[in-house]
Amino acid sequence: MRKFYTGMSFFLMTFLPISSAQAVTDADIEALRNEIKSMKQSYEGRITELEAKLEVFEAEKAKAEDMKVKKESSIASGRKIYDNEFNPSISxxxxxxxxxxxxxxxxxxxxxxxxxxxxxxxxxxxxxxxxxxxxxxxxxxxxxxxxxxxxxxxxxxxxxxxxxxxxxxxxxxxxxxxxxxxxxxxxxxxxxxxxxxxxxxxxxxxxxxxxxxxxxxxxxxxxxxxxxxxxxxxxxxxxxxxxxxxxxxxxxxxxxxxxxxxxxxxxxxxxxxxxxxxxxxxxxxxxxxxxxxxxxxxxxxxxxxxxxxxxxxxxxxxxxxxxxxxxxxxxxxxxxxxxxxxxxxxxxxxxxxxxxxxxxxxxxxxxxxxxxxxxxxxxxxxxxxxxxxxxxxxxxxxxxxxxxxxxxxxxxxxxxxxxxxxxxxxxxxxxxxxxxxxxxxxxxxxxxxxx
Amino acid sequence: MLRFFHIAWLLVLVILLFLPSTSFAEIRVFACEPEWASLAKEIGGSKVETFTATHARQDPHYIRARPSLIAKMRKADLLVCSGAGLEAGWLPILFQKAGNAKLQPDKPGYLFAADIVPMLEKPILLDRSMGDVHPEGNPHVHLNPNNVLLVAKEMTKRLKLLDPSNAESYQSQFENFSKKWQNALSRWEQQVLNLKGKRIVTHHMSWSYFIDWIGLSLVNTLEPKPGIPATTNHLEALLQQVRNAPVLAIIRTPYAQDKASEWLSEKSGVPAIVLPYTIGGTNEVTDLFKLFDLSLQLLEEINNVKR
Missing domain, CATH: 2.40.160.10 (Porin)
Incomplete structure (x- = not known):
């Protein structure tokens, strides 16, 4: 996902200088700069948001796995029944x-x-x-x-x-x-x-x-x-x-x-x-x-x-x-x-x-x-x-x-x-x-x- | 042929003898240890007759299946013991000899505290080189007052089953006891706040439930392994341990030998004390309330002197 956004911004950045070559006013340049800045901000915000989400998912998955392990180990530490449970006492x-x-x-x-x-x-x-x-x-x-x-x-x-x-x-x-x-x-x-x-x-x-x-x-x-x-x-x-x-x-x-x-x-x-x-x-x-x-x-x-x-x-x-x-x-x-x-x-x-x-x-x-x-x-x-x-x-x-x-x-x-x-x-x-x-x-x- | 008449005579005698022994008014309680006899008195009151197999100056693990115990168990209606192997040396013989159908594991007359309370120190590994370990866990369960209440509850249930005509009496006695006990418990829990985390040395692992309840910290026992008397090497090592970090007291039961704990006390300056352990442990301890009152009082006194 992250790769996709970086690719997009790169594409936009290479495209923009071409269109700006037709009308070169200072105001246009300034407007473009602002646009880039705002886009950059919004994408970065989006990326951080998604990264955070990913972290949460990963943590949840780890927790679930932990639980699974715990559950299994609690079964393992419980009483096992062996064939020889009923053996007589021997001395x-x-x-x-x-x-x-x-x-x-x-x-x-x-x-x-x-x-x-x-x-x-x-x-x-x-x-x-x-x-x-x-x-x-x-x-x-x-x-x-x-x-x-x-x-x-x-x-x-x-x-x-x-x-x-x-x-x-x-x-x-x-x-x-x-x-x-x-x-x-x-x-x-x-x-x-x-x-x-x-x-x-x-x-x-x-x-x-x-x-x-x-x-x-x-x-x-x-x-x-x-x-x-x-x-x-x-x-x-x-x-x-x-x-x-x-x-x-x-x-x-x-x-x-x-x-x-x-x-x-x-x-x-x-x-x-x-x-x-x-x-x-x-x-x-x-x-x-x-x-x-x-x-x-x-x-x-x-x-x-x-x-x-x-x-x-x-x-x-x-x-x-x-x-x-x-x-x-x-x-x-x-x-x-x-x-x-x-x-x-x-x-x-x-x-x-x-x-x-x-x-x-x-x-x-x-x-x-x-x-x-x-x-x-x-x-x-x-x-x-x-x-x-x-x-x-x-x-x-x-x-x-x-x-x-x-x-x-x-x-x-x-x-x-x-x-x-x-x-x-x-x-x-x-x-x-x-x-x-x-x-x-x-x-x-x-x-x-x-x- | 004469000898066959002898045998026939014997059998007739046997058959005749059990006929008059059927009905009794009171519930007879056979308690393996004094604490359970005392609890039975709290709940049964005048409706029960209690007998204790051991007294406070005896190590309950080491007694023999004495003739008097066979006679008492033969007539008992309810058996109350700590269980978890504490009575392993003598209870099985009593079961065999007494042949009492009321005291079978699936009957209400068979009550083992270890079957009811949460057990401590269940060993992961069993090997006799570790001393006399009990596979079921530490059997000295009565020194946590919460356990006493759990057993009291179960005992009430059993008494009601065994003697339904007095069920109301057992229930009200239990409620009375439970209320008094919970009051005492909140008092004790205030008292033990000052003792939490204090380091102690004990003679045998008889105090594990007491330590666990108070939140004391057990440094070591005088016995190198459960049931093995203290050795010089072990005591020397223990002395170093005690010198390295302060210890509140060296605790033993009234039945434990005093030599090892007095030696360690003399060398280290840590007071060695006898806590009552059970009913009759000292003359003042006549019931379970006094058992905890006095035990905590003794520990507090030492703690106050120390500070």
Whole structure:
């Protein structure tokens, strides 16, 4: 546009001198000059006007483009929906230890002990790396799977620790009633239902090692009911396949084991709480419970009773800064059947006797990241029938004792380092001093703060 | 066969036990933190019975799913919590154990403040190396009085749904509270004018909503990362920061450890103060009005001394 006007004025200017050559008066020249001047002014005015208009249009266009960009970017910064939105929450536990033992042997005299109840591996050992997936399945069910990769007998094995479904409140069961089915660390005492990475010590106490082979996670079903009382009270019970120690060798034809329990608990003032429980676990080992690397077989009935108590006290109110935890469990076992020690060739010997064991521990968190703990555990061996004298089950009147002292440092809720010293007298003349250094790290989903 | 009778007996017992537990007169409110229990009392009055899972001297993130909490949650009609992962360690266990159908996410009995108020500090990047970050944003929402009013409004709606026979009472109590709160709010907003732009240091990111509302400027936190206790290196660096530019105060909650803030205060001469944070934070703080009154009063006193 601008070019057009400049062209026009140029044309006029070249044309005008020709016509002015015919009549050359001063007045004419003056008139022409004035005309040119006024034309120049008017065109210049027009040009500026149009230029201004152009600027406005350009600005408007830029603004519109800006808006467009903004709009697009606001969409981009909004929530994106990915295919994996509904993936279950995943957590991985890395658990490793360095252990040093003073005694070569670690036989718990008078008891048949399973693989996981034995002393851990000496030296560097990645004990148990756990992989957990869990999520609400729908409005009515919750599911969880925990697989542990463990090293046993020089081989890495995958152990299915837990694989269960649990009812949610959406199922409209009566308030307080939940059912769990599959494989799980069933409710029996305090430690049994916890994963070992949540423990306060690097190893489980003697009674849990002997009576439960660390923990009872059979296949089965459990129902629990929280009573509508002001004081916490819960009762429950389960039916199980009977394939895990303290039972074993179930053909699955009958449900070989059952359990029942009751728990109460509450607060004392603002800063103390407690829980007390009583438990029964009863079942039969038809095909035989094999222990001690398949050298000892028990066939018969086992009744196991347990009681547990836990007490926590946060002196300043905030348990994150300081806390004292007392915990103890007592186990009593009645076995009625036959024991056979294949290594010493005892043959099947009738056995009907009781044994018991207990542990008590105190853990003191004295700073946000630091805790120390002390634990004592003891077993009372059963009397040995004549036929089993000289076998693994012959305690020779020795009762096993173990003491553990630990200190740990917790950087965040997701990592912990621990140093532990154990003194174990598990057989006559077998004093075992143990040092363990352990790390426990969890990746992924936020863990639960169970009581 | 005897053991099957045992199980049958157990099931009968279970069925019998839930029968008498159906009807109750009052609305039972389970509040995860004291501020929400206090708010429920303002709106529910005598029509509600409140229970608080944590008290002012406890860090609400770190408590355990204690037996008493399971028993209380089992019987609750309304659950009021801050949400946004603050209760992530213990609330899921309570949900599972209590099996209370009224407190499901799609039910009126499930009220999370974080679902209602505008959230601050939603992280763009999630990585645990950044400390205990909450993907949903900072959960300490109650320290902006505007948020309290938003939750109060929603709570009134829920109480009316849960207990229609007392709907009028809830509505009038809410209107009463809302009027009083708005009066207080305009008073507080006058008070905070002098505090705008003042630099502060806090222990943890517990004060973000308070800072945002007043218009304070957060220099840094004593914790190098959320949930990670203060380290010497971090404190030394912080001391330099505080020395370089004047800071009004070092603020902590009643449940935070005093060592780091007292150290920094001693070295820098900046006063370290405990603000009440929630109901019961100091003995005088018995309701939400007093919580803000006293917190602002404490800050003002320091500000006046400084000038």
């Amino acid at each position: 991985v536990i890395l658990n490793g230890k360095y252990s040093s033992f003073s005694s070569k042997d670690s036989e718990i005299s008078g008891f048949a002990v399973g693989e996981e109840g034995e002393r851990g591996n000496e030296g560097f050992a990645v004990d148990e790396s756990e992989l957990n997936f869990s999520a609400n399945i729908d409005d009515k069910f919750y599911g969880s799977v925990t697989a542990a990769i463990v090293r046993e007998e020089g081989e890495d094995k995958v152990e299915l620790e837990e694989a269960y479904v649990q009812t949610l409140a959406g199922l409209s069961l009566p308030n307080g009633l939940t059912a769990k089915a599959g494989r799980a660390f069933w409710t029996f005492g305090y430690l049994n239902e916890h994963h070992s990475h949540a423990d306060d010590f690097a190893d489980r106490p003697l009674p849990n090692r002997v009576f439960l082979n660390k923990s009872y996670n059979d296949d089965g079903l459990e129902v629990s009911y929280v009573l509508p009382t002001d004081l916490y009270a819960e009762i429950g019970g389960g039916l199980f396949r009977g394939d895990d120690i303290p039972f074993g060798g179930s053909d699955g034809e009958d449900l070989d084991a059952w359990s029942a329990y009751a728990r109460i608990g509450g607060d004392i003032g603002d800063n103390m709480s407690w829980r007390l429980g009583g438990y029964v676990l009863s079942g039969e080992s038809d095909e035989g419970r094999s222990t001690n690397e398949d050298a000892v077989i028990f066939i018969g009935d086992t009744d196991l009773y347990a009681g547990d108590l836990r007490f926590t006290w946060a002196p300043t109110g905030n348990q994150r800064n300081q806390e004292i935890t007392l915990q103890g469990e007592y186990f009593w076992r009645d076995e009625d059947g036959t024991y056979e020690d294949l290594d010493t060739g005892t043959g099947a010997v009738t056995f009907d006797d009781k044994s018991d064991g207990w542990y008590a521990q105190v853990v003191y968190k004295f700073l946000q990241q630091w805790r120390v703990g002390l634990r004592y555990s003891e077993l009372e061996s059963p009397d040995v029938p004549a036929g089993l004298v000289g076998s693994v089950l012959d305690s020779g009147g020795h009762d096993s004792k173990a003491t553990a002292i630990m200190a740990d440092w917790t950087n965040s809720e997701f990592s912990r380092l621990r140093l532990q010293y154990n003194h174990e007298e598990l057989s006559d003349n077998q004093n075992d001093d143990q040092i363990m250094v352990q790390y426990i790290m969890s990746l992924g989903a936020h863990g639960a703060h169970k009581y």
